[in-house]
Amino acid sequence: MKTYTVAILGATGAVGQEMMKVLAERNFPVGKLIPLASARSAGKTLSFKGEEIVIQEACDAAFEGVDIVLGAAENDIAKKFAPAIVKAGAVFVDNSSAFRMDPSVPLIVPEVNAEDIKNHKGIISNPNCSTIITITAVNALNSIAPIRTMTASTYQAVSGAGAGGPIELANEVAALSEGKTYEPKVFSHQIAYNLIPQIGGEAYEGYTSEEMKMQNEGRKIMHLPELTVSCTCVRVPVMRSHSISVSCHFDVPVTVEQAREVIAKAPGCKLVDDLAKKEYPMPLYTSDQDLVFVGRIRPDLTDPNGICLWCCGDQVRKGAATNAVQIAELLLDK
DSSP states (O other), rough: OOOEEEETTTSSSHHHHHHHHHHHHOOOOOOEEEEEEEEETTTTTEETEEEEEEOEEEOOGGGTTOOOOESOHHHHHHHHHHHHHHHTTEEEEESSSTTTOOHHHHHHHHHHGGGGGGGOOEEOOOOOHHHHHHHHGGGGGGGTOEEEEEEEEEEEEEGGGHHHHHHHHHHHHHHHTTTTOOOOOOSSOOTOOOBBOSSSSEEEEEHEEEHHHHHHHHHHHHOOOOOEEEEEEOOOOOSSEEEEEEEEEEEEOOHHHHHHHHHSSSTTTEEEOOOOBBBBBOHHTTTOOOOEEEEEEEEEETTTEEEEEOOOOOOOIIIIIIHHHHHHHHHHHH
C-alpha cells in the first residue's frame, strides 16, 4: 500500500491532537507523520500509534517532501504558511476560516459535496464546526426539495472555544460549589449555570461572525446561492458536542415521513427520533464519535412548507478533525 507523508500544523492543540487520533483510528496510510507547532513546543514529543514523534517548529522548510498538511492552527498561521505549503507541492486541508469563502478554495463536507474537491489548487477548507454538523443533518432534505431558508439556534459546547473552555467551566463549578467567585478568562461572562448568546464579534445587522457562517458557508457547500439563514449562536455549559435546532423551509410541502426517510439513509447521519420513548440526540451520547444524530423531526407550525429538527454532533471530531481526515481520504481516492 502506498503511504503518505502527513504534517499537522498546530499539532499540540485540541484539534491537532484529535487529528492524530483520527488518523490512527481510520488507518490512514501515514508513512511519516510530522507534528508542527511553535518554537516553544519544538523538541517535545507526541504519541502516535505507540511511537513518540518529535514536534518540529513550523517554518517554510518543514513542508518540503510533505504530501498532505492538516491545518489545526489559527487564521494568521494558516495564511502565513499556505504559500509555502502549496509551493512544496503538498495539499493543505485547513481547519481555520482563512480561506473558506475564497471562491478558488473548495469548502468540503465529504458526505455532501465531495465532488468539489476536484477544483482545489492546493488548498481545501474545512467548514465551521456548527455548519458541518447542521449541513450533514439537513442536506438530504434537498433531495426532496431545495432548502430555501433556515432558522437555526446553536448550543455550542465550551470545548469549542479551545482547551481552556472545559477547564474554565470545571473551575467555575468547583468555585461556586464552595461559595467562592471565579473570574472568567476564556469567556466574557460566567459560563457555569449560564448561557452566553454571543460567539464571535458583530458581522452584519447584529448577527455575529459565527452566526453568519451558517448562511455563507451553507450556500457554498450545498450549492444553494440564494439560501438565507437566520442563526443565533449560544455558548452553553456542556463540555463537548454541539447541538442545533433547525427549521428548514421549502417552496413545496415536505412531510415528516419524507424527512425521516431521507435522513435515516443519509451518509454521516443517525436517526434518533422517538419522543414517546424519550429518544432524541443529546451531547452526552454524540461525543467521541463521528455521526451526526438527528431527531425531533416535526412540522413547522408557522410554515406549511417547513420542517423542524434537532441535531447533535461532536464538534472536535466531525466538526473539525474527522472531517479534515475524511477530506484527506478523498485526496487518496483522486
